[in-house]
Amino acid sequence: MTATVKYDEVEVGQEIPPVDYRVRRVNLVMYAGASGDFNQIHWNERFAKMVGLPDVIAHGMYTMAQAGRFVTDWAGDPGAVVDFGVRFSSMVVVPDDDEGATITVSGVVEEKLDDGKVVVALTARSGDARVLSKARAVVRLA
């Protein structure tokens, strides 16, 4: 299990180009089933509005999973991620239409650590909102 990105070829400040991830209601239904998180705010518009939300919102973990996908696709190996943490700073509101919402993830190499590891700072946005903050992944590179 080896990352394809080489530690020696990565520099602090290096940017990882943004990727758009689409999220529609069906994705949230699938995620609810796969994760076991059936909180109604993620699939029931009537309930979401009753508890004061603008509409159905994505699971925070769905957004984190997209950020994780961004990192593992960059590094080339899911096993290369040794630490991954985020704060959910804003909700991803998912309307009941064909477009859904878009989560745009980008990254920058923030620090090079010992043992071939780097810290990647991640940014995730949906519409005007920054939906993750303090998002960092530590990745062991080749």
Place this chain on the structure above:
Amino acid sequence: MALNRDFVGRSYPSSTPYEVSRVKIREFAAAIGDDNPIYHDREAARAAGHPDVVAPPTFPIVFSLRGGGEALADPDLGLNFAMVVHGEQRFEYLRPVYAGDELVTTATITDIRTAGRNELLTVRSDVTTVSGEPVCTTYNTIVERGGAA
């Protein structure tokens, strides 16, 4: 309603091991829209140097709160699930989770605090194999909106 601070420090071991299956990993990967063959195909995973299909980094969320879930549902804690959203999440990995792993989790409520109108509760979950090999530690902070109002 404020959460019951007496719960800080309480630990909840999972009652039975969680068996990680290839089917569940594939289902989870499909749900997050990730078609990386390492999540779907044993031969692809082996070709990449893994013993079996690998779980995506956020997969431990599937089982890491099993013990803690029981605590969060305890009426004495005073948590209103309808107002809960996810605040923070972190995973520290000692190694990846693989299909075939049998994992046990001990969930500990490490912190309950007030932030503005909200109540925040943090659960640390220590995940090991049934033979005691550490696999990962997860930190989950949930927010009860308006809980401190």
